[in-house]
Amino acid sequence: MSYSPSIFITVDAVVISKEEQHRFVLLIKRKKEPYKNQWAVPGGFVEKDELVKRACQRELNEETGLDLDEKDLLFLDYYDQIDRDPRSRTISFAFRAVTPTRAEVKGNDDAEEARWFDVQDLPELAFDHSEMIQDALHKTL
Secondary structure (H helix, E strand, C coil), X not given: CCCCCCEEEEEEEEEEEEECCEEEEEEEEECCCCCCCCEECCEEECCCCCCHHHHHHHHHHHHHCCCCCHXXXXXXXXXXXXXXXXXXXXXXXXXXXXXXXXXXXXCCCCEEEEEEEEHHHCCCECCCHHHHHHHHHHHCC
């Protein structure tokens, strides 16, 4: 058994807005490869001296302008499929949040665009983000 220092920790934010009978999820259009121009949940790499939940809050704000309090980000699950990211071995810690309305968002940093999508009409998603969204929806019924 060998130790591989090339394992990276990432975070993902599944933000759901519940409005009357509809649910919406916040997605970003990726600006860079892999999956350039594809939709994904906001997220990114955890920095060396950063706590995981704080990294999720930071990435969400950097990519969408949405500034949620850390207490509003609830742990969803970890995602560690071997080939989930074509760049390298990554383990993602996903968090979920529920908002009463769709706040104004704007793509920034690694995001070309940020937009709310009705969960009944989601585009094809990058990585394993469809699974994350389904998991979050089951926990926020």
